[in-house]
Amino acid sequence: MARSARGAVARISGQHGGVSELVWDEVKGFFDPDLMGTLPDVWVTDTSFEDWQMLFDLVEAHGWRSEYREGDVVMPLPRAEQVLSLPVDAESPTLRVWPVPDVLAIFWFLSDDAIEFDVDLRELQGQERLDILCEFITTIGRRLRKPVVMSPEGDWDRNSPVLGFDVEADRVVLLAQPWVG
Numbered sequence: 001m002a003r004s005a006r007g008a009v010a011r012i013s014g015q016h017g018g019v020s021e022l023v024w025d026e027v028k029g030f031f032d033p034d035l036m037g038t039l040p041d042v043w044v045t046d047t048s049f050e051d052w053q054m055l056f057d058l059v060e061a062h063g064w065r066s067e068y069r070e071g072d073v074v075m076p077l078p079r080a081e082q083v084l085s086l087p088v089d090a091e092s093p094t095l096r097v098w099p100v101p102d103v104l105a106i107f108w109f110l111s112d113d114a115i116e117f118d119v120d121l122r123e124l125q126g127q128e129r130l131d132i133l134c135e136f137i138t139t140i141g142r143r144l145r146k147p148v149v150m151s152p153e154g155d156w157d158r159n160s161p162v163l164g165f166d167v168e169a170d171r172v173v174l175l176a177q178p179w180v181g
Contacts, residue, residue, distance in 0.1 A: 021171045022134060022163065024127040026178050030150075030162045031121050031130070037153025039118040042105070042137070044146050045158070047115050051144050052080035055107070055115060056095075058143045065098040084112045099136040103129065115140075119150075134172040141165030149175065 029035055044051070056077055059066050068077040071091030083093050086109075095107040097117075103124065107117040124133050141148040142165075149164035161175040 022130060022174065024130050027130065027163065027174065029178050030176075031124055033121045035152075036121060036162075038121055039153050040121065040150050040162075041153060041155055041158075042117050042119060042148065042150045043158065044115040044140070044144060044148050045113070046146065047113055047144070049081045049084060049112050051146070052084060052109075052112065052115060054143055055140065056080055058140065059095075059097055062099075062139070065101075067096040069094050069096070083109050099139075100132055103132055103136075105136065115144075118153075137165045137172055138170075141167060142170070 056079075059077075066077065068075055068083075070086075070093045073091070077095070086093060093109045095109075097105045097107065099105065103119075105117045105119050107115065110116055119133065124130065137148045137150070145167060147164055147167055149158070149161040151158060151161045155161075163172055163174050163176075165171070166173045
């Protein structure tokens with residue numbers, strides 16, 4: 001991974017053209033559950049209630065199957081501000097989004113200043129599934145006009161991003177050298 005003097009993540013050169021810009025055989029180590037954890041963390045920082053609401057609107061506009069839950073209770077999706085203002089002792093809300101059948105992203109409402117979600121690497125094996133993930137991340141990044149970054153499961157400090165949507169490049173790029181899986 002490369003970082004600029006200001007700490008911004010820089011992309012790694014040598015990426016290929018194509019649907020997702022990434023080639024499965026070169027990045028499959030980032031999709032190995034034994035190396036990355038089964039549920040890597042995907043996040044957008046420096047967000048607000050408005051960004052969360054744009055995400056909600058995006059889910060509806062794309063017609064992605066979704067399910068909002070507070071604890072185990074499925075409910076209609078409220079406004080973002082309402083979800084992010086729930087009392088601390090309220091049931092934990094989640095938003096489950098299926099950009100395609102059999103590929104699930106689970107959004108966690110931990111704060112208004114970061115959008116965080118998990119994907120299941122067991123659902124993301126092969127070039128076709130890599131392309132689906134990259135399209136999903138790109139769609140979110142374009143709508144929010146912010147980087148969307150994936151790092152290993154449990155990377156709470158967000159110090160080890162491996163790939164993400166680069167706003168300037170307008171595509172998903174590598175943020176680390178590929179691992180041998």
